[in-house]
Amino acid sequence: MHSFIFIFLTILTLTPPAxxxxxxxxxxxxxxxxxAKHQLDKRWMTINLPGTxxxxxLDPRPWPNREITYCFADKTAKSKLKTALKKAMDLWYSGGLxxxxxxxxxxxxxxxxEDSRREVLMISYGDKLSTxxxxxxxxxxxxxxxxxxAYATWTDRKDIGMLSVVPNIAHELGHAWGLYHEHxxxxxxxxxxxxxxxxxxxxxxxxxxxxxxxLADYDxxxxxxxxxxGGGLPHQHYTRDQMCRxxxxxxxxxxxxxxxxxxxxxxxxxxxxxxxxxxMVDWDSIMIxxxxxxxxxxxxxxxxxxxxxxxxLSILEKPPLDGEEGDMQxxxxxxxxxxxxxEAMNKLYGSVRVEKKGLLHERGSTxxxxxxxxxxxxxxxxxx
Ligand SMILES: *[C@@H]1O[C@H](CO)[C@@H](O)[C@H](O)[C@H]1NC(C)=O
Ligand SMILES: [Zn+2]
Numbered sequence: 001m002h003s004f005i006f007i008f009l010t011i012l013t014l015t016p017p018a019x020x021x022x023x024x025x026x027x028x029x030x031x032x033x034x035x036a037k038h039q040l041d042k043r044w045m046t047i048n049l050p051g052t053x054x055x056x057x058l059d060p061r062p063w064p065n066r067e068i069t070y071c072f073a074d075k076t077a078k079s080k081l082k083t084a085l086k087k088a089m090d091l092w093y094s095g096g097l098x099x100x101x102x103x104x105x106x107x108x109x110x111x112x113x114e115d116s117r118r119e120v121l122m123i124s125y126g127d128k129l130s131t132x133x134x135x136x137x138x139x140x141x142x143x144x145x146x147x148x149x150a151y152a153t154w155t156d157r158k159d160i161g162m163l164s165v166v167p168n169i170a171h172e173l174g175h176a177w178g179l180y181h182e183h184x185x186x187x188x189x190x191x192x193x194x195x196x197x198x199x200x201x202x203x204x205x206x207x208x209x210x211x212x213x214x215l216a217d218y219d220x221x222x223x224x225x226x227x228x229x230g231g232g233l234p235h236q237h238y239t240r241d242q243m244c245r246x247x248x249x250x251x252x253x254x255x256x257x258x259x260x261x262x263x264x265x266x267x268x269x270x271x272x273x274x275x276x277x278x279x280m281v282d283w284d285s286i287m288i289x290x291x292x293x294x295x296x297x298x299x300x301x302x303x304x305x306x307x308x309x310x311x312x313l314s315i316l317e318k319p320p321l322d323g324e325e326g327d328m329q330x331x332x333x334x335x336x337x338x339x340x341x342x343e344a345m346n347k348l349y350g351s352v353r354v355e356k357k358g359l360l361h362e363r364g365s366t367x368x369x370x371x372x373x374x375x376x377x378x379x380x381x382x383x384x
Contacts, residue, residue: 045179045180045181045182045184045185045263045287046178046179046180046344046347046348047059047060047061047062047133047134047178047180047348049347049348050062050351050352051351059134059137059140060132060133060134060135060136060137060140060150060178061134061135061136061137061178062134062135062177062178062348062349062352063134063135063177063178063352064135064352065352065353065354065355065357066100066101066102066349066352066354067101067102067103067104067357068102068103068104068121068173068176068177069103069104069105069106069110069119069120069121070085070103070104070105070106070120070121070122070123071105071106071110071111071120071121071122071123072105072111072123072124073122073123073124073125074124074125076125077123077124077125077154080125080156081123081125081154081156081169082105084154084156084165084166084169085103085123085169085173087166087169088166088167088169088170088172088173089103089170089173091166091167091170091286091335091336091337092170092173092174092337092342094336095286095336095337095338095339095341095342096337096339096342097337097342097345100354100357101177101345101349102357103173106120114147117147117148117149118136118138118143118148118149119149120149120150121149121150121151121152121176122148122149122150122151122152123151123152123153123154124151124152124153124154125153125154125155125156126153126154126155127155127157128153128155128160129153129154129155129160129161129168129171129172130152130153130154131152131153131154131172131173131175131176132150132151132152132175132176133175133176133178133179133180134150134176134177134178135150135178136148136149136150150176152172152175152176154168154169154172155168160293161289161290161293162290162293162333162334162335163292163308163310163333164308164333164335166335167286167333167334167335167336170286170335170336170337171286171287174286174287174337174341175287177345177348177349178348179287179341179344179345179348180263180287181259181260181287181288181289182281182282182285182287182288183203183260183281183288183289183316183331184247184259184260184261184262184263185198185200185262185263186198186199186200186262186263186264187199187200188200188202188203188262188280188281189202189203189204189261189262190203190204190205190206190207192204192205192206193205193245194245194246194261194262195242195245195246195247195248195249196246196247196248196261196262196263196264197262198262200277201277201278202277202278202280202281202319203262203316207317207319207328209316209317209318209319209328210244210260210315210316211313211314211315211316211317212244212257212260212315213244214295214296214313214314214315215255215256215257215260215294215295215296215315216256216294216295216296217255217256217294218240218296221240221243221253221255222240223240224237224238224239224240224242224243225237225238225243225253226238227249227252227253228252229246229248229249229251229252230248230252231248231264233246233248233249238253243255243257244257244261245261246261247261247262247263247264248264256294259289259293259294260289260294260315260316277321277322278318278319278320278321278322279321279322281318282338282340282341283318283331283332283334284334284338284339284340285334285337285338285340285341286334286335286336286337286338286341287341288331288334289315289316289331290310290330290331290332290333290334291312291314291315291316291317291318291330291331292310292312292313292314292315292330293312293315294315295312295313295314295315296312296313297311297312297313298311298312298313299311299312299313299314303330305332305333310333314328314330316331317329317330317331318330318331
């Protein structure tokens with residue numbers, strides 16, 4: 001089972017709302033103060049940082065040379081997703097990502113060669129959003145068992161995630177670079193109720209802001225399921241209630257609650273903040289789900305953002321910050337990576353050597369260019 005490194009979002013709603021306006025891009029936020037930086041340190045959730053003990057395991061890693069080489073699995077994928085992918089990367093730049101992070105389409109030689117398969121992100125077109133997180137270690141099971149490398153299935157549906165194609169792809173691109181969901185940090189979740197929780201106070205029964213029953217596929221699991229979740233949990237029949245409490249159980253059952261529930265600390269690099277309050281969550285992150293993601297319809301009146309109506313019920317909600325009065329609020333659709341997302345990227349890729357990509361890209365044919373790039377990355381992939 002390698003499902004823990006995939007992020008799926010499958011929404012069963014059928015009628016896309018009309019998309020009548022696009023939100024204006026905001027200018028990048030300034031650098032956080034030293035104090036804010038210290039706080040940011042505690043709240044990222046990324047793949048394991050290079051050089052840490054946890055990263056010595058067979059794990060996904062950061063992409064060599066801060067560059068994702070991608071391939072489209074077929075013509076449909078290319079025609080449906082190519083422009084959106086470029087715009088999605090531009091969203092990252094507009095959020096403050098520097099241009100030493102690049103995405104480049106592989107040549108037809110690279111994209112059809114088994115030898116280079118592990119070194120590219122293979123993108124298919126489908127009706128869901130699903131992305132391998134990070135760059136597979138050359139010894140990882142994904143490589144040895146399946147002979148594959150990183151892959152993604154993306155969609156241009158407008159009735160899913162942030163109800164907008166480019167921000168959705170930008171979120172998926174965050175996964176491809178190595179970021180996990182902001183809201184799945186176990187230190188934000190109540191341990192009293194959630195099997196995989198870590199002892200936070202932001203999400204869970206204390207705040208009553210985890211509305212599992214609003215998930216679009218909730219009704220499908222009324223009878224529970226007989227599954228083997230792994231991780232020391234027995235093969236047995238699990239009830240829906242148990243699926244709403246454990247990431248592992250929900251995952252094994254293919255229940256979308258797995259996109260929300262806290263991941264176990266050993267499954268990702270997770271900051272060791274055990275008393276995370278709502279101030280520690282990056283509510284502006286493009287890696288946090290808006291409240292409606294994956295939810296049943298029925299919100300009345302619907303939420304409206306720049307002319308786009310969202311009548312999906314709330315799954316997770318934002319509690320009032322400590323010391324403040326107020327009600328739970330909908331988590332907004334963050335269509336631009338936040339300064340925290342950028343800081344997380346810079347921390348994750350801080351030790352990744354960057355070659356002079358400008359030169360590499362200018363010289364020679366596309367084919368040569370990629371040959372050179374791959375020679376370089378083969379040498380350097382084990383030292384990231
Ligand atoms: C979950 O989905 C995977 C992949 O589609 C499938 O192989 C597996 O049998 C499913 N598990 C259950 C319990 O339905
Ligand atoms: Zn996601």
